[in-house]
Amino acid sequence: SAVISQKPSRDICQRGTSLTIQCQVDSQVTMMFWYRQQPGQSLTLIATANQGSEATYESGFVIDKFPISRPNLTFSTLTVSNMSPEDSSIYLCSVADRNTEAFFGQGTRLTVV
Amino acid sequence: AQSVTQPDIHITVSEGASLELRCNYSYGATPYLFWYVQSPGQGLQLLLKYFSGDTLVQGIKGFEAEFKRSQSSFNLRKPSVHWSDAAEYFCAVGPHQGGKLIFGQGTELSVKP
Numbered sequence: 185s186a187v188i189s190q191k192p193s194r195d196i197c198q199r200g201t202s203l204t205i206q207c208q209v210d211s212q213v214t215m216m217f218w219y220r221q222q223p224g225q226s227l228t229l230i231a232t233a234n235q236g237s238e239a240t241y242e243s244g245f246v247i248d249k250f251p252i253s254r255p256n257l258t259f260s261t262l263t264v265s266n267m268s269p270e271d272s273s274i275y276l277c278s279v280a281d282r283n284t285e286a287f288f289g290q291g292t293r294l295t296v297v
Numbered sequence: 298a299q300s301v302t303q304p305d306i307h308i309t310v311s312e313g314a315s316l317e318l319r320c321n322y323s324y325g326a327t328p329y330l331f332w333y334v335q336s337p338g339q340g341l342q343l344l345l346k347y348f349s350g351d352t353l354v355q356g357i358k359g360f361e362a363e364f365k366r367s368q369s370s371f372n373l374r375k376p377s378v379h380w381s382d383a384a385e386y387f388c389a390v391g392p393h394q395g396g397k398l399i400f401g402q403g404t405e406l407s408v409k410p
Binding site: 188214215217225226227228229232276278280281282283284285286287288289290291 | 331333338339340341342343346387391393394395396397398399400401402403
């Protein structure tokens with residue numbers, strides 16, 4: 185199974201600022217995803233991070249708000265831009281290959297004040 | 298539309314009692330089905346998965362799930378619940394093992410002594 189390191193584990197940020205979350209995997213993986221889990225809610229897919237190209241965003245999520253990078257097969261970042269209190273959520277990185285199930289990081293608990 | 302429904306938001310069972318968590322899905326293609334568990338402050342851990350074959354699948358921690366195509370259901374069961382099973386349980390569906398997942402709303406399990 186893949187070991188995923190996600191940083192930071194939590195943060196409290198001022199509205200209007202941006203936070204970049206890092207996801208590091210201990211092995212090369214084909215697919216990396218970013219999910220959002222709003223308080224008391226389920227997980228919603230934000231985007232698929234594509235290595236060397238622009239991420240693929242789900243409906244309701246845009247690159248200007250959630251820019252994503254994936255420079256190689258073991259690392260990705262998600263930035264939450266121009267934050268508002270509504271962005272307070274847990275953000276989770278997930279990795280998978282076509283023939284393995286998805287593994288999840290511990291998540292980043294973000295509070296925007 | 299593709300979706301996963303977990304009708305029970307919160308369930309309380311006594312330690313040692315049996316447990317069944319319900320999951321219904323709507324998915325256009327052949328579904329790959331998963332149950333994940335999320336303990337407080339933790340990431341998601343895979344309990345079990347179903348792709349094909351025997352419709353009763355065994356997972357970790359004594360959990361099992363039964364796939365019923367006619368009912369579009371994938372209910373999770375455990376014969377005897379332990380206090381350490383208290384957590385949030387998510388049912389999810391995807392196009393293959395490593396694909397992006399659609400999650401249900403989650404069921405919070407409380408275990409009383």
